[in-house]
Amino acid sequence: xxxxxxxxxxxxxxxxxxxxxxxxxxxxxxxxxxxxxxxxxxxxxxxxxxxxxxxxxxxxxxxxxxxxxxxxxxxxxxxxxxxxxxxxxxxxxxxxxxxxxxxxxxxxxxxxxxxxxxxxxxxxxxxxxxxxxxxxxxxxxxxxxxxxxxxxxxxxxxxxxxxxxxxxxxxxxxxxxxxxxxxxxxxxxxxxxxxxxxxxxxxxxxxxxxxxxxxxxxxxxxxxxxxxxxxxxxxxxxxxxxxxxxxxxxxxxxxxxxxxxxxxxxxxxxxxxxxxxxxxxxxxxxxxxxxxxxxxxxxxxxxxxxxxxxxxxxxxxxxxxxxxxxxxxxxxxxxxxxxxxxxxxxxxxxxxxxx
Amino acid sequence: xxxxxxxxxxxxxxxxxxxxxxxxxxxxxxxxxxxxxxxxxxxxxxxxxxxxxxxxxxxxxxxxxxxxxxxxxxxxxxxxxxxxxxxxxxxxxxxxxxxxxxxxxxxxxxxxxxxxxxxxxxxxxxxxxxxxxxxxxxxxxxxxxxxxxxxxxxxxxxxxxxxxxxxxxxxxxxxxxxxxxxxxxxxxxxxxxxxxxxxxxxxxxxxxxxxxxxxxxxxxxxxxxxxxxxxxxxxxxxxxxxxxxxxxxxxxxxxxxxxxxxxxxxxxxxxxxxxxxxxxxxxxxxxxxxxxxxxxxxxxxxxxxxxxxxxxxxxxxxxxxxxxxxxxxxxxxxxxxxxxxxxxxxxxxxxxxxxxxxxxxxxxxxxxxxxxxxxxxxxxxxxxxxxxxxxxxxxxxxxxxxxxxxxxxxxxxxxxxxxxxxxxxxxxxxxxxxxxxxxxxxxxxxxxxxxxxxxxxxxxxxxxxxxxxxxxxxxxxxxxxxxxxxxxxxxxxxxxxxxxxxxxxxxxxxxxxxxxxxxxxxxxxxxxxxxxxxxxxxxxxxxxxxxxxxxxxxxxxxxxxxxxxxxxxxxxxxxxxxxxxxxxxxxxxxxxxxxxx
Numbered sequence: 041x042x043x044x045x046x047x048x049x050x051x052x053x054x055x056x057x058x059x060x061x062x063x064x065x066x067x068x069x070x071x072x073x074x075x076x077x078x079x080x081x082x083x084x085x086x087x088x089x090x091x092x093x094x095x096x097x098x099x100x101x102x103x104x105x106x107x108x109x110x111x112x113x114x115x116x117x118x119x120x121x122x123x124x125x126x127x128x129x130x131x132x133x134x135x136x137x138x139x140x141x142x143x144x145x146x147x148x149x150x151x152x153x154x155x156x157x158x159x160x161x162x163x164x165x166x167x168x169x170x171x172x173x174x175x176x177x178x179x180x181x182x183x184x185x186x187x188x189x190x191x192x193x194x195x196x197x198x199x200x201x202x203x204x205x206x207x208x209x210x211x212x213x214x215x216x217x218x219x220x221x222x223x224x225x226x227x228x229x230x231x232x233x234x235x236x237x238x239x240x241x242x243x244x245x246x247x248x249x250x251x252x253x254x255x256x257x258x259x260x261x262x263x264x265x266x267x268x269x270x271x272x273x274x275x276x277x278x279x280x281x282x283x284x285x286x287x288x289x290x291x292x293x294x295x296x297x298x299x300x301x302x303x304x305x306x307x308x309x310x311x312x313x314x315x316x317x318x319x320x321x322x323x324x325x326x327x328x329x330x331x332x333x334x335x336x337x338x339x340x341x342x343x344x345x346x347x348x349x350x351x352x353x354x355x356x357x358x359x360x361x362x363x364x365x366x367x368x369x370x371x372x373x374x375x376x377x378x379x380x381x382x383x384x385x386x387x388x389x390x391x392x393x394x395x
Numbered sequence: 396x397x398x399x400x401x402x403x404x405x406x407x408x409x410x411x412x413x414x415x416x417x418x419x420x421x422x423x424x425x426x427x428x429x430x431x432x433x434x435x436x437x438x439x440x441x442x443x444x445x446x447x448x449x450x451x452x453x454x455x456x457x458x459x460x461x462x463x464x465x466x467x468x469x470x471x472x473x474x475x476x477x478x479x480x481x482x483x484x485x486x487x488x489x490x491x492x493x494x495x496x497x498x499x500x501x502x503x504x505x506x507x508x509x510x511x512x513x514x515x516x517x518x519x520x521x522x523x524x525x526x527x528x529x530x531x532x533x534x535x536x537x538x539x540x541x542x543x544x545x546x547x548x549x550x551x552x553x554x555x556x557x558x559x560x561x562x563x564x565x566x567x568x569x570x571x572x573x574x575x576x577x578x579x580x581x582x583x584x585x586x587x588x589x590x591x592x593x594x595x596x597x598x599x600x601x602x603x604x605x606x607x608x609x610x611x612x613x614x615x616x617x618x619x620x621x622x623x624x625x626x627x628x629x630x631x632x633x634x635x636x637x638x639x640x641x642x643x644x645x646x647x648x649x650x651x652x653x654x655x656x657x658x659x660x661x662x663x664x665x666x667x668x669x670x671x672x673x674x675x676x677x678x679x680x681x682x683x684x685x686x687x688x689x690x691x692x693x694x695x696x697x698x699x700x701x702x703x704x705x706x707x708x709x710x711x712x713x714x715x716x717x718x719x720x721x722x723x724x725x726x727x728x729x730x731x732x733x734x735x736x737x738x739x740x741x742x743x744x745x746x747x748x749x750x751x752x753x754x755x756x757x758x759x760x761x762x763x764x765x766x767x768x769x770x771x772x773x774x775x776x777x778x779x780x781x782x783x784x785x786x787x788x789x790x791x792x793x794x795x796x797x798x799x800x801x802x803x804x805x806x807x808x809x810x811x812x813x814x815x816x817x818x819x820x821x822x823x824x825x826x827x828x829x830x831x832x833x834x835x836x837x838x839x840x841x842x843x844x845x846x847x848x849x850x851x852x853x854x855x856x857x858x859x860x861x862x863x864x865x866x867x868x869x870x871x872x873x874x875x876x877x878x879x880x881x882x883x884x885x886x887x888x889x890x891x892x893x894x895x896x897x898x899x900x901x902x903x904x905x906x907x908x909x910x911x912x913x914x915x916x917x918x919x920x921x922x923x924x925x926x927x928x929x930x931x932x933x934x935x936x937x938x939x940x941x942x943x944x945x946x947x948x949x950x951x952x953x954x955x956x957x958x959x960x961x962x963x964x965x966x967x968x969x970x971x972x973x974x975x976x977x978x979x980x981x982x983x984x985x986x987x988x989x990x991x992x
Contacts (some may be wrong), residue, residue, distance in 0.1 A: 047468050054914065061918045065849055075847035075928050076935070077778045082853075085777035088858060089785070095862060096789070107873040107898060128806055135796040142792050145767050150785050155707070155776045160975060161968040164988055165709040174764040178757045186753050187798060190746050192805035197742035199971070214569065221614035231657035245659070274739075278660040279563040279674055282737065282812065286878035290807045293738050296562055296670055297656030318715050333893075348890035349610045355889070357812045357880045359556045360563060361570045362481045366888035381397035 055361040079156050086154035093147035094239075095141075115318050117352065118288040119305040120196045125289070127192050134181060160265035199303040205271035208262065210354070211244050212274070212281035212294040214361050218352055220244060220338035223388060229253020233277045233296075240394045245277075248393070256389040262354065262371045264306045265379040271303040285371065287313075293358055306373045312348065314350045323350050405947040415950075423533075425525030428948050430532050431510035432843060435836070438503020438745050439920070441539055443913075445494035450910045455479045457903035459885035473551070481884040485554040486572050490546065492557030493580070495825065497587055498542065500690040502535050504832045505629075508693055509598050509622040511839060516616050518607025518958055520951045523600040534590035538583045544900050545579035553580035555884065556882060558679055561672050565646050568661050578647070581640050588637045595633075596628035602626075607940070609960035613717075614979065616939050616964040617710060621696025621715055625723045631728060632685040639678035646670070676738050680731035688727040692720060692789075694831020695762065698784040700964075701838050702766055704937040705781035706773030707975045709965035709990075711764040713868045719758035719765075721768075726755045736804040737811055745804040752802035756795070758775055763792055774968070774975070778935065779853030780838035785832040786861050793865075794822025808813045812882075815875025818868045826864045833857075836920070841934050845946045846927030852919040856912060863909025870898050895986035938978045939964050962989055 059204055116122050142276075153161075199205070209228055222228045229252040236245040245274035246253040264270055276284055276294035279290035282304070284291045292302040326348045356367035374382070424430060451470075454463055462477030473483035510528065514521055545552045554572030555564035559580070567574035602623040606615075615623075642898045645651040646667075654675040655667035703710040710716060731738065732748030766788045775781065795821040800806045811818065833856075840848050872893045879886060886892040886899070933942040940960070944952050958980035966977040971987060983989060 049467065050468070055912050057911065058918055061852065061915055062922075065852060065918075067921070072637050075850045077781075077850065079778045081850065082775065082777045085854065092789075092858075092861060096793075096865065099865055103870055107877070107895075124446070124809060127803070128800065128809075131800050131803065131806065135799065139793060139796055142763060142767065144787065145790060146770075146788055146792070149767060149770045149773075150775060153586055153706075153770060153773045153775050159774045161707040161774040162891065163966065163970055164707065164711065164768075164772065166712055166714070170768065171712050171715045171761065171763075175757060175761055178760040182753045182756055182799070185803065186750055189749055189753075189803040193742065193746060193749065193803075196805060196808070197745070205956050216894050232666050233657050236659050236664070238662065265731075278658055279566070279569050280560050284880065285811075286809060291737050291808050291811055291888045295739045296658050296671070297669075297671060298739060303736075322894065326890060329893050329896070330890065348893070350891075353889070353891060355878075355880060358560075359485065359882045362485070364485070365481070365883035365885055368889065380683075381644060 054381055069320065077155070082154040082156070086151045089147045089150040093143060096143055096147075100139075109318070109321075114288055115310040115313075115316060116287070117306055117313060118290065119307055120192075121287075121289040121304075121307075123192050123195070126361060127188055130188070131185065134185070158353065195300075196304075199271055199301065200269075203269040206262075206265070207271050207273065207367040209244075209273045209275060210262075210283045210294065212276040212283065212360075212367075214278050215356070215367040217260070217283075217356075217361035217367065218244060219259045219262045219369070221259070221383065222252075223255030223257055223385075225252060225255060227252045228273065229256050229389070231275070232363070236277070241392060246389055254388065254390040257383065257386045258389065258392065260369065262369060263379055263382050264371065264373045265376045266306055266309045266373050267304045268376070269303060271301060274300045274302070279360050280358045281356045281360050281367070284355045284357035287352050288371075291357060296331055309373045309375060310350075310371075311374070313352070319350050323348060423529055425521070425529045426948075426950055427510045427514050427522045427525070427528060428529050428843070428952075431507045433507035433532050434502060434510060435843075435903035437536060437539055438499050438507060439539075439917070441494050441498040442503060443917070444543070445491050445499060446910050446913060447800070448487045448491040448494075450907055451479070452484055452491070453903040453906045455484055456886070457900045459887050465551040470812070476924070479884075482551055482554055483756070484884040485556070485570075485882065486552045486576070487555050488554055488573070489556055489559075489700065490542070493553075493584075494542065496546070496557060496686065496690065496941075498539055500825070500828045501591065501686070504768035504828060504835075505625055505689065505693045506532070506535065506594060507832075508697060508835050509594070509626070510841070511843060511909070512618050512940055512941060513598055513601050513622055514605070515842070515944060515952060516619050516939050516964075517602060517605060517610055518940050518953075518960065519601060520953075520957065522597050523605060525599055527597050530813045531590045531593035531597065534586050534593065534692055538587035538590060541579055541583035541586065545576050545583065548575040548579065550574045550576060552576040558641070558676075558677075558683065561646065561675050562658055562706040564641060565655055566658070566660060567666075578644075581644055585637060587879050588633045588640075591629055591633050595629040598622055598626040606797070607957050607960055610730050612977075613633045613714075614963045616696075617699040617713070617720075618696040618939075619911075620720055620829070621692045621699075621918060622974065624720050625692045628685045628692075628724050628727060629689055632682040632689075635678055639675055639682075642678075644695055650735075673735070673738055673740060675733050677731070680734045681728075682781065684731040684734065685727045687820070688723055690828045691824050691831075694787060694828045694835075697831050697835045697838070698766070698787045699769075700937075700939070701780045701834050702769050703965050703967060704838075704935050704976075705776040705778055705784070706770050707776065707967045708769055708773040709967055710765070711771075712761075713963070713965060715761055716765055719761045721985060723755060726751060726758070730755060730802075733802050733804070733807070736807045742804075749802060749804045753799060756799060759791075759795055763788060763795075776935070777852055778837065779848070779857055780834045780935075782854070782857040782861075783830045783834035783837065786857065786864075787827050787834065789861075790822045790830060790864060791827045793869075794819055794824070794827065798823065809878075812880055813875035813879055814871045814879050816872035817881050818875060821868050821871075822864075826868065833860075833916070838935065839941075840920075840923070840927075841946075842928030842941055842944075844924050845930050846923050848916070848919050848933065849929060849931050852915050856919065858913045859912040859915075860909055861911070863905045866905030867902050867909060870902055874898050933978075936974075936976050938966055938976050940979055943980055966990075969981070 152175040211218040229250040230247040233245045276296045281294040330345045352371035354369040438766045466474035466476035473480045550571040553576045642653040652667040652670040658665040662903045730752045733752040960979045961982045968975045
């Protein structure tokens, strides 16, 4: 019944808008018989073009002031992150300049050269010099961006095995993450989803006869020692997922049937990051919002929201099904000592099996 | 050429002897003008559905998991108690994308205006094959119907995103929508592709063979150039999507392993071995990327034409415009990998695709500067079509510029699949192409229906739409840069994003207003068909051939002989003429020189 009523109401609203438009339409009869722009139309719309230019500038400024303090665009927590941020800032500056200038020219010309009866436009069809200028300038700018971008990309994606990185497998499934450490030998044991045996808790399909697999450690949280290169090997058991670690400027898809990888070096521990002014401000702001929200919830008799504390996150960023929106895992960056203490407490694979 | 003209004139005489019935005139018509109207109206209906879906999922993002009577009414069992279900959210996102990209901006835009304008602007009696043209439309209609039917299947419509990456799209146990819903989606798209190919082949043949006497390739209006090149891109890339769809159907229904390997789901190991989802991504984007140019090039062509006509100035840099269309078309087929930088493909490939992708900015910049120069020192007639054309250039620049971030593999790592991407492609190809389509409708409406649309309603439509478009998509850049992933049913699972909730409300409010004001357009469009002011022969005083044809539609377009062409399409405000436009069918005056373009 409510459904029916809603449809009726929506229909009425639509009819009402339709009728208002119709009244507007009929009211103009006699005002102007021509449906072609007159000098007056040209003038009004020309001024609106200027106003629209102002609107574009204002919305740009408002967005930058209100939402432009992007802790995820500065404050990178990985070694290569600042390279990406620099390139991002350079690109943004170029975009900002080009956007400001071209939008000005477009809308200002639209205003300035508004049509008037008796005016004659300039017959100006071609100019090779101009064409050359605005071909060559983008070529130069883009050549710079391409070269800078490619150097950055290559240095990020090149994994240097000589650094002896800590190897960690990120294992994705609908809708959770697991991490697997290589253990004492820092070597991941062989694995395939065909070897998964839920009866003896071999949940990631490790090869139980592989000596390298015996000391592997499977966890539901990623701990990383600060300053040590880490190489993630991604695996998925069912559909595509994407391991997105925005604070580290890192992302790689997890593809069933193959192993993908992404390496970086974390540079800021979780504890240090929580103390940076950007994050403190962000967290304080979020907690203000959560307190407000909690008041609303309390009024409805629902439990209040927990206060938020900052943690690095691993998010799924490739559509993977119903609970895609809640597929996450905490990443904790800590000192080597803290990391050593933590890893010692974890169960090795051979001990985690149910015999 | 003249032989063609004569034979067609002959056929035309012939045609008049047959009495047209209601069915042959309005339903199974082979007349390009009627087929273009059929495309436009079908595309408009699909557009209404697509926009309505976007408003529903925007409401869910702004007010997550709150009961909404609109959901309860429209979604039925998918919104128990008025709270939208997570599965249907993904389905809405998926079908919105599919409908807008393919059914509205490919078929609705290209199908409408290629059909209407190619024969009229090149001086042909009709398309090369009226029959294929009719089949093309009806296949499109059939695919639209199947897509709509897929919304009502028991387990829900396709919900794997419009890119339908397997394994999610291949396994019904991974997602409800990957059952019957996905089967219908694939069947619908296969038929759609057949329709698109028939249309494209027809456009190519028509442009090559049926140009009237004097209509050399360098005298063609830029609209026809754009439609022509678009059709070529379509013929090159759409079959690849068809093959991807067929292979996916094989994997789904016949147990092959093209895209699937090593899958453990819901407690069991599946038999698939040796396939790769990355292969599907390659095949999909081999069409998927050219597709955005299939969408935007016709809009670019129409905007060029409308801007020149309403500026009363020749388009600036006609040859550079053609060259940039060709450059874009060529580059568009070798950049698909920029959707896959982090798909697991070799990083070296990422470098190659970064290089080719950023190159595309060069012809795009040339076009933008040429449009701006076209209006410089013009005598701008602010008709609605002109406003939408200026709006097109504005959103094309705003959206296009962020392409240098997304096309750069190093930067893509961090904004890939976030709202930054949504902002980018909606502005650069969604809103821009939609503006191109609106501009085309307002401009050629008199040609299609013999009546004028109301200009004041047009102005209201434009200004509200323009503000809302920026209001919706501009802030999205910022929530994207804050790391918010797309296709999240709700952001409440991440306290990290709590401070973005108010931005999402602002965006949704703009979306609702913008969506509601499209009713102004619909009113103007449908009412003007019957009650609009009768259109004069050449209301915008344009130079192209379509305005020399009689207002009343006749089969064969021109009574008697078809016009011959003596000059290019952009003789606006040419010195030495009394009027500020010289149509293409007016011979050069004595001593007048044709521009060496």
